[in-house]
Amino acid sequence: MTVTTQKPLVRIEGLHKYYGQHHVLRGIDLTVNQGEVSVVIGPSGSGKSTMLRCVNLLETISAGRISVGGQLIGYREVNGRLHDLKTKEIAAQRREIGMVFQRFNLFPHKTALYNVMEAPVQVKGKSKSAAKKSALELLDRVGLADRANHYPAQLSGGQQQRVAIARALAMEPELMLFDEPTSALDPELVGDVLNVMKDLAKSGMTMIVVTHEIGFAREVGDTLTFMDGGVVVESGDPREIIANPQHARTKEFLSRVL
């Protein structure tokens, strides 16, 4: 949808993930160019959320490499040997990557405004007044300027998720990860969240979106990746894949969700 510069921002190469003996990701390769919206779909248990969580190290990487903006995630490579990054260095890498969760995970003891201000003030050291100003702008952008002083419990699921998007954007990330952002929402609240995400895509944000919203993939996605059983089954132009899936498993999945 957007004009992409074809410059890869995210590179996932040969990503494997084990939970004990359980082999969840079995060699994932995925490239996301700057400004692209990469939509990942697949049945539950296919490993799509795990893959997303590896990108900002909420899960450790068992094998393979992920780089964002040319920077290796989670490791430093010295003479061909990988060294774990320190907690502080990992935190610094995460600042460039925004994440939106299925269950919102807003801080319940802080108002919408303070949820959005928290990281810029505490992590970036922004002044409170400057952080407040940009937080109010962000809340306005997601259509919630009038809810700034509400606590999360006083907001609907859709409103909470939009605050969560504003909170992630407040760190001015170069990449946004969405982990099934609409799966916990009542159907009538999904549209507002998707609209905010569409606006964000139009503004040129690079996004990886794990979702079940096929309509969103078709309309906004630059690439669509179908995952099953910890591998990428099919990847390509969303409209082509949805209209004309090449693999039996993709066909079967799409026939169930469409």
Added chain:
Amino acid sequence: MDHHQAGHAAPVLNDAVPVRHPGRWISAIIIAGVLALMVQSVITNPNFRWDVVGTYILDVKVVQGVGWTLLLTVASMVIAIVLAILLAVMRQSDNPVLRYTSWVWVWFFRGTPVYTQLVFWGLIAVLYPKISAGVPFGPELFSVDTSTVITALVAAILGLGLNESAYLAEIFRAGLKSVDKGQTEAAEALGMGKGKIMWRIILPQAMRIIVPPTGNETIGMLKTTSLVLAVPFTLDLTFATNALANRIYLPVPLLIVAAIWYLVITSLLMVGQHYIEAYYGKGVDTNQAPVINPAAAKAAAAVAPSAEAEPALKMDFPEEEAK
């Protein structure tokens, strides 16, 4: 939202006959009768010696005893809370040395009677007549007499505080564990460091769970201070009233004096706890909509008319950390 369509008559309310509860009346009468008998006996029985209670309730020794008891309670709880946070965080640490140290601490201080520990702290000067610091097997840097540092008051506070820290550590650990893992993940994803995540995100939420049992422990501590006789520390409320009772051979009225004071302090602590709970429950235990930020509301009104927005209740939430 309009529940009543225009043109429809208001519904006739169901004026049902409520279920009668004769049991409530019977129990109320029985309890009122028992209560009346008790009040009568308390008033008419001369052995209570209410005149003596009146004489001693504000006695200098008693009021000073209240002061010392409060000091012991507050000081030992402060030590216990600081240690408990440290122990609970250590228990969750990735560092196994810290984890085991915390476990052993709780095991030891919870596993021995507080009375024994108080006697022990009272005898510390016998065990170690001098406290000195230096390099192991190397030169000594300084040295003081133990009895000048560990006075009876210090021994009492240490004994009570260290013992309590073991119980509070478990309460804090339960509180920290009660906070959803998604909170840590959200904070991590924002690039927050471990310390910030603990102090700004996890602990404030854990406090909702931590405060009620900690209030319980504080009230328990208020009365546990009466054991400081074991050190021996001899200025607290129980010791003061016992001493007076022994002097005038009237134990009952002075027990009543002590009981009244303990009840007064407990009541005050309960009021304090109520406010602390309200503070840490904000955003979760209250569901009223706050007063809308006027500037933001104006800006929003221009964008989207808030016809369906619920009216803001007249409940003013103080701006967080208004520094």
